[in-house]
Amino acid sequence: MSLPSSISFLAPAKLNLFLRVFGKRPDGYHDIRSVMTPVSLYDEVILEKAAEANGITVECDAAEVPTDETNSCWRAASLFREWCGFTWGVRITIRKRIPVEAGLGGGSSDAAATLKCLCALTGLRPSPAEYLSMAARIGADVPFFTMGTTALVEGYGDILTPMPLDTLFYAVIVKPSFGLSTREGYARLKRDVTQRPESGNVPLFPSLTALALSVRNDFEDAWAMEFPEIARIKEELLSAGALAAGLSGSGSALFGLFPSESEAREGLAQMQNRSVETGARKYFVAGNIL
Numbered sequence: 001m002s003l004p005s006s007i008s009f010l011a012p013a014k015l016n017l018f019l020r021v022f023g024k025r026p027d028g029y030h031d032i033r034s035v036m037t038p039v040s041l042y043d044e045v046i047l048e049k050a051a052e053a054n055g056i057t058v059e060c061d062a063a064e065v066p067t068d069e070t071n072s073c074w075r076a077a078s079l080f081r082e083w084c085g086f087t088w089g090v091r092i093t094i095r096k097r098i099p100v101e102a103g104l105g106g107g108s109s110d111a112a113a114t115l116k117c118l119c120a121l122t123g124l125r126p127s128p129a130e131y132l133s134m135a136a137r138i139g140a141d142v143p144f145f146t147m148g149t150t151a152l153v154e155g156y157g158d159i160l161t162p163m164p165l166d167t168l169f170y171a172v173i174v175k176p177s178f179g180l181s182t183r184e185g186y187a188r189l190k191r192d193v194t195q196r197p198e199s200g201n202v203p204l205f206p207s208l209t210a211l212a213l214s215v216r217n218d219f220e221d222a223w224a225m226e227f228p229e230i231a232r233i234k235e236e237l238l239s240a241g242a243l244a245a246g247l248s249g250s251g252s253a254l255f256g257l258f259p260s261e262s263e264a265r266e267g268l269a270q271m272q273n274r275s276v277e278t279g280a281r282k283y284f285v286a287g288n289i290l
């Protein structure tokens, strides 16, 4: 079987349909409970074998994304090479559509796409356990993106339970003009250290109404004082007909849920027509990937 010399994969964004944060644990992490679902807003990650032995180069069309060894794709390629020892160079190109520092998991998804590309380019695939541990070493959300399906996320983000989600929805995703850092979000959350996570069964969402009732994000309170724009966007999404609206991850992007693509586009048009001063917001419509 001949192996390709270049390949590309789409890297989807994720939404946290809900995100609860509990007390800080002795290891410094917070316990969380969240449902994460991939949606059809994509970066594209392209990998090419290159002549320069052992070199990893990254190019990205978004200036705010680092292209050095701190790039998540660079780290993914480096770990994969450590695992299987390929000796050729690799050129990584990221076509960025997922906004950065938005809580949409773009960097983590790009890394998961890089691992997929490398499996295809080398014809090698780590065992499921090795693959997950490699993903976890790159970043907290990377294991989720290697699974490619909706999941209940617990522990500090390390315990993943795939869950079926038959309910289709479309989301209007709004990224305010500013990004937010996950690290800072956790620092602002005032959590009682004794607050333990509620344990419970994997939630089931038999209908979009049931799903909408679960939407909630503890980071909204953490940012409320300094960024009133977050509550404003949430309010606008609800006024535009969203069944529910909330922050994704630690922000700054919010999403509103709609039953169909046409209703989502109608809601988006209503928001854009309000012609209030919204700065450099970005808007997207995306469906969940079943």
Ligand code: ATP
Pocket (backbone or CB within 6 Å): 064, 065, 066, 070, 071, 072, 073, 094, 099, 100, 101, 102, 103, 104, 105, 106, 107, 108, 110, 111, 141, 180, 182, 249, 250, 251
């Ligand atoms: P999460 O929800 O996982 O916290 P996020 O969407 O808030 O993610 P990202 O956009 O993934 O955050 O990236 C956060 C930081 O990671 C950026 O500020 C950027 O400097 C760095 N980074 C490294 N690699 C990438 C990448 N491939 N794409 C985007 N950002 C990257």
